[in-house]
Each structure stands twice: as structure tokens, then as C-alpha cells.
Amino acid sequence: MAEFVNKAIACTIYNCVNHCDDEEYCSLKKIQVGTHENDPEQVECTDCQSFKERR
Numbered sequence: 873m874a875e876f877v878n879k880a881i882a883c884t885i886y887n888c889v890n891h892c893d894d895e896e897y898c899s900l901k902k903i904q905v906g907t908h909e910n911d912p913e914q915v916e917c918t919d920c921q922s923f924k925e926r927r
């Protein structure tokens with residue numbers, strides 16, 4: 873289990889190295905949210921840019 877469970881950042885991306893395995897939260901103190909679109913209009917346009925693939 874991650875040392876730090878940030879209950880202010882709920883997340884279900886278990887495939888991310890920063891995820892708190894046992895609980896549905898991020899283990900980072902802060903994340904960056906951004907977009908891959910020029911003019912974001914839907915939730916699908918937003919990204920967690922702190923994501924790192926678990927290998």
C-alpha cells in the first residue's frame with residue numbers, strides 16, 4: 873500500500889504507478905490536470921497529466 877493516501881484526490885486508475893492500490897485514491901500530494909484539446913468541452917477532453925504507466 874502507498875505511504876500516503878490523498879483522500880482529496882479520488883482516482884480509479886489502478887494502472888498508474890501513483891495509485892494507492894488498495895484504496896481508490898492518488899498517492900501524490902498534488903496532481904496536474906490538463907487537456908489534449910484546443911477547446912475542451914467534455915469530461916473526455918481532460919487528462920491527469922501526472923499519470924505514469926505502471927510497468
Ligand code: SF4
Nearest residue numbers: 883888891898920922
Ligand atoms: S497521478 Fe493521476 S492517474 Fe495517477 S493515481 Fe494520481 S490522480 Fe490517478
